Amino acid sequence: MIRVAWLVAMKDLRIEMRSRVLLWQVVPFAVLSLVLAGLALGPEKAGSSSSAPGLFYLVVLFVALAVVQRSRGLESTPGTRASVATLGLDPAGVFLGKSLALTLELWVLGVTLLGGSVLFLHIALVGALKALPNVAVTLGVMATAGTLYGALTTGGDGPVTLLPLLTLPAFVPLLVAGERSLSAALYGGPLWEWWVIVVVALVAYAAVGIAVYGVLEES
Amino acid sequence: MTSKSSRWLGWSSVVLLSVTAVMGLWVTPPDVVQGDLVRLLYVHPALAWVALYVSFGTAVVAAGLYLWPRTRSEQMDRVSYCAMEISVVFIALTLVTGSIWGRPTWGVWWAWDARLTSTAILGVFEVAYLALRRANDDPDTRARRSGVFVILTAVNVPIIHFSVIWWKTLHQGASVLTSTGSLNVHGSMLWTMLISFVGFTTLFFWFLVRRVALESARGARQHAALDAALEMRRREGVG
Numbered sequence: 349m350i351r352v353a354w355l356v357a358m359k360d361l362r363i364e365m366r367s368r369v370l371l372w373q374v375v376p377f378a379v380l381s382l383v384l385a386g387l388a389l390g391p392e393k394a395g396s397s398s399s400a401p402g403l404f405y406l407v408v409l410f411v412a413l414a415v416v417q418r419s420r421g422l423e424s425t426p427g428t429r430a431s432v433a434t435l436g437l438d439p440a441g442v443f444l445g446k447s448l449a450l451t452l453e454l455w456v457l458g459v460t461l462l463g464g465s466v467l468f469l470h471i472a473l474v475g476a477l478k479a480l481p482n483v484a485v486t487l488g489v490m491a492t493a494g495t496l497y498g499a500l501t502t503g504g505d506g507p508v509t510l511l512p513l514l515t516l517p518a519f520v521p522l523l524v525a526g527e528r529s530l531s532a533a534l535y536g537g538p539l540w541e542w543w544v545i546v547v548v549a550l551v552a553y554a555a556v557g558i559a560v561y562g563v564l565e566e567s
Numbered sequence: 568m569t570s571k572s573s574r575w576l577g578w579s580s581v582v583l584l585s586v587t588a589v590m591g592l593w594v595t596p597p598d599v600v601q602g603d604l605v606r607l608l609y610v611h612p613a614l615a616w617v618a619l620y621v622s623f624g625t626a627v628v629a630a631g632l633y634l635w636p637r638t639r640s641e642q643m644d645r646v647s648y649c650a651m652e653i654s655v656v657f658i659a660l661t662l663v664t665g666s667i668w669g670r671p672t673w674g675v676w677w678a679w680d681a682r683l684t685s686t687a688i689l690g691v692f693e694v695a696y697l698a699l700r701r702a703n704d705d706p707d708t709r710a711r712r713s714g715v716f717v718i719l720t721a722v723n724v725p726i727i728h729f730s731v732i733w734w735k736t737l738h739q740g741a742s743v744l745t746s747t748g749s750l751n752v753h754g755s756m757l758w759t760m761l762i763s764f765v766g767f768t769t770l771f772f773w774f775l776v777r778r779v780a781l782e783s784a785r786g787a788r789q790h791a792a793l794d795a796a797l798e799m800r801r802r803e804g805v806g
Contacts, residue, residue, distance in 0.1 A: 500716055510699065560718075
């Protein structure tokens with residue numbers, strides 16, 4: 349399972365490295381979204397608002413959706429899923445591999461967006477660094493959940509519109525926990541309880557994904 | 568289930584809900600604090616009970632039975648789908664009745680309360696479930712994906728249930744039974760609530776039986792149409 353996961357993760361990351369979609373399309377989209385979020389607050393308030401953690405996670409959420417969509421898109425070309433199926437790869441390994449690749453991609457975006465938040469929303473650099481481990485785990489949960497929900501939409505009608513509808517409600521606890529933890533890191537407060545929520549979510553999504561990914565890919 | 572039993576379920580729910588209406592509107596006294604607003608509480612908790620536990624619970628159990636290879640059958644998928652569809656209606660009614668009660672009590676139609684928000688999120692999940700079903704034509708794919716989605720969504724129910732304990736919110740805690748097992752409601756008020764719970768539960772099962780029968784008939788008609796089309800092609804080939 350670990351070997352398959354590694355192979356799939358490397359495959360997805362190699363495709364990303366060669367196509368540069370993340371670098372030339374998703375990262376600029378993420379930065380633009382952050383700027384738009386700041387403008388929506390108004391230039392005067394954008395730099396001094398306690399809404400910065402919420403805005404950061406809202407942007408992360410929509411960018412994560414784009415990345416999940418992209419990750420599923422890699423499998424959607426005709427014959428790809430059938431070819432993967434004939435290789436007889438362990439579905440649990442495929443799930444973990446795709447989740448791992450997606451996590452690494454989201455980490456790149458997360459660091460970019462945290463940097464952008466320091467620049468545009470004037471959040472404290474020290475606070476941002478303090479929040480980094482929690483942001484990393486939250487993005488890992490988003491990647492794991494996104495991989496799972498993404499598998500539900502493959503091949504059906506309107507996957508582009510269906511994925512947000514399925515995924516966003518599942519991201520709500522992550523949005524809340526992430527926003528609270530970033531606020532705690534920036535403005536003070538207990539961090540550990542938000543850690544518990546995201547770690548439990550990570551373990552739960554990983555366990556469910558390992559158990560049911562094969563059932564979804566069979567269909 | 569025979570049409571006689573189904574009719575029995577239907578009439579039972581009509582009688583029980585009529586009794587609830589009469590008792591709730593005329594027999595029970597106004598509440599000391601809430602006045603006549605309390606009458607809405609003979610409906611709202613029962614609707615929530617059916618939406619979250621009975622209806623959604625049935626959908627989860629049926630989805631689990633479909634995904635389990637030994638108990639897999641089209642009927643399980645149908646039951647899960649129909650229960651989920653009915654749950655959407657009951658969740659909507661729960662939110663609407665809660666909102667009507669909340670406006671005079673809390674001063675707003677909607678509060679960012681943990682129970683309200685988590686219930687609304689479950690409602691969105693259920694609408695997403697219906698969209699997911701419509702996105703897949705192949706019956707097996709549709710059933711598998713819907714089944715997994717229902718199971719994933721089930722995690723919301725304990726969150727909704729314990730939300731009033733985990734977070735300090737506007738929504739009140741347990742209405743009828745306290746955590747120590749003692750009763751919060753008494754006399755005609757208690758009876759009205761209990762009859763309402765039984766009435767709405769019976770109504771749900773009546774809806775479910777009728778809806779599953781309709782879905783089975785639709786499935787049978789699709790199979791018959793497919794068989795007829797195949798037969799026509801076969802004749803064309805032979806001719």
